[in-house]
Amino acid sequence: MLFELMRSSRRFVWGLFLVLFATSFLVAPFSDSLVSQAFANEEEAVATEGATEAVESNEWKPQPPPNLELKDYPVVAGFNGRIVVWFVAQLHLFFAAFVLGVPIFVWVIEIIGVLTKDERYDRMAHEFQKVAMTGFSLAASFGGLLTLSLLTFYPDFMKYMASVFGETMIYYALMFFVESFFLYTYYYGWDKMKEGKAKYLHIALGLGLNMSGLVIMLLSNSWTSFMMSPAGLDEAGAFAGSTYAAMHNFLWSPLNIHRFIANIAYGGSLTAAYAAYKFLTAEKAADKAHYDWMGYTSFLVAVVGLLPLPFAGYWLTKEVYDYSQQMGITLMGGVFAWLFIMQAVLIGAIFLSANYYLWCSLGRSHGADRFRRMIPPLAWVIVIAFLLWFTPHTLVMTSKELSQIGGAHHPILGVFGVMAAKNTSVNTLILATFLSYQIFSRSNVRFVGDNFWAKNGTVIQVALYGAAMTNIVGLGVYSYFIPASVRIGLSVPQVVTTVVVLVVATIIDLLMSKHSEELGESKWGNMPVRSQYAL
Incomplete structure (x- = not known):
């Protein structure tokens, strides 16, 4: 069956070709460094008394990082190497994140379909995976192009990275084969393994697909985080011999967590756009x-x-500051300040779109009129939090702009640019979005009976939200009156407060749902066109 699946997909052959092509380049610089080191050891053995034993024991010497000048970076056909690599890397990341994120919830939805015996879930999961298949081919194509671009424009850098991570690069290529096997078997075997015990085999293939993708992400993240926070090196910057130490650098774990969560959000967003x-x-x-x-x-x-x-x-940003305060300042207040502000605007736009879609979704419900009066004040809270969220504190300005403003910080808005205001606003955005979802989930039900939770659950949740917002805003205001070294610690209780609300409110919803009844069947498809543009 596997042979038929492989033969039926041209993309499989194309993906394998790209992997072989990329792997040959990745291994080459690593092998050259080993060969040159071996010759150097042999010459040293001839010239030095007693060195024969050292050669026989395969004594290894670390390779220091290259000391490069501008002339050492090739210029090919007038192309700017930094722009080319950034452009190709970004395209690769777009599709790679999509391919890694979508199979996670496809697998979960498939399991839900098995447990509920609802054919709709299986159909939806299959359609989601169909969308991801195109992304896999494009991710592989841009991955091969990225490797070629790096080797072309940054050959010495790639030699050094291969001297540190050469072993993991081999594993990365092998894991690509493993992922390809699971991916194509999982997708093309969907209909043939749809029922009975074969369905559990299919779920196992989905687990293998997600685990292999996770390993690939962890390996590539170690290279990226090493470039920002190198580890496992000696005083001269040469690889000290422990690949694990180089992988487990200061920023590896926070980058892994951030990318894993972001991949899920990104994959869900793109499939929502496809459905829209x-x-x-x-x-x-x-x-x-x-x-x-x-x-x-x-x-x-x-x-x-x-x-x-x-x-x-x-x-992740806190860890960047802990490792190098200058790198953090450059990220948020230096030459990348405007990019950071643009990112903040986009994040706020996502929250606004998410809430707007939920408000439009009230049209599917039969009891939505009870909650519509809550939307305007909730919208004002979200907009104000959004404005505080992307307000900058420090910008790179000309001398004329500095004189017009009266300093590096705006006299009025500057106070809203510090992390105290941003932590407060982002926690408010999260709670407001969760509240919008709760409003939608209750819009088509009513609570019946004399059960404690059915009668008092809503009151408890209102008190919970009130206490949480009082604590979050109070800590945000208080942080303006304490030293910066103490202020940064107040973000922890703000986050804990938000998490407690999310968890406790969800538990109360589950307890209340046991004593509820639907007002009618959800009117799927009864959505305004503008809601789909929000998606």
């Missing part, structure tokens, strides 16, 4: 209902990744 497009182009009511449900499910996946993502991003 299919909804807009569908002509039959049944198709619109299916793609509306598909888009809503993808949206929930994206929100599950989106809500904890600011926490992971804050941890």
Whole structure:
């Protein structure tokens, strides 16, 4: 069966070709460094008394990092190497993150379909995986092009990286073969392993696909984080011999957590966009209902990744500052300040779009009129938090701009650019988004009976939100009156407060749902066009 699957996919052959092509380049500089080192050891053995034993014992010497000048960087056909590598790397990351993120929730949705025996979940998971297949081919193509670009424009750098991570680069290429096996067997064997014990084999293949993808992500993250926070080196910067020490550098763990969560949010967002497009182009009511449900499910996946993502991003940025304060200042207040502000604007736009989609989703419910009066004040809270979130503190300005403003910081808005305001605003955004989801989830139900949770659950949740916002805003205001060294610690209780609300409110919802009844069947497909543009 596997032979038929491989033969039926041209993309499989193309992917294997790219891997072989890229691997040959990756191994070459590493092998050259070993060969040259071996010759150097042999010559030293001839010239030095007693060195024969050292050669026989395969004595290894670390390779120091190259001391490069501008002339050492090739210029090919007038192309700027930095722009080419950035452009290709970004394209590779777009599709690689999509391919790694989508199979995670595809696998979860497939399991839900097995447990609920609902054919719709299996159909939706299969369609999601179909979208991911194209991304895999493009990720492999841009990955091979990225390798070629790095070897062309940064040959000495790649030799040094291969001297440190040559072993892991081999494992990376091998894991690509493993992932390819699981991916194509998982997708093309979907219909043949749809029922009975074969379905559990198919779920096992999905687990193997996600585990191999996770290993690939961990390996590539170790190279990226090593370039920002090198480890496992001697005083001269040469590799000291422990690949694990080089991999387990200062920023590896926070980068892994951030990318894993971001991949889920990114994959959910793209599949939601796909479902929105299919909804807009569908002509039959049944198709619109299916793609509306598909888009809503993808949206929930994206929100599950989106809500904890600011926490992971804050941890990563904090670790950057702990490793090198200058690197953190450059990131947020130096030459990259405007890029950081643009990123903050985009993050805020995602939160705004997510809340707007939830408010539009009230149209599917029969009891939505009870909650519509809550939307305007909630929208104002989100907009104000959004404005505080992307307000800058320090910018790279000309002397004329400095004189016009009256200094490096704006006299009025500058106070909203510090992390105290940003931590407060982002926690508020998260709680407001979760509240919007709770409003939607309750819009089509009512609570019945004399059970304690059915009667008092809402009151407890209102008190919980009130206490949480009082604590978050109070800590944010208080942090302006204490030293910066103490202020940074107040972000922890703010995050803990937000997490407690998310967990406790969810538990209360589950307890209340046992004593609820639906007001009617959800009107899937009854969504305005603008809601799909929000997706």
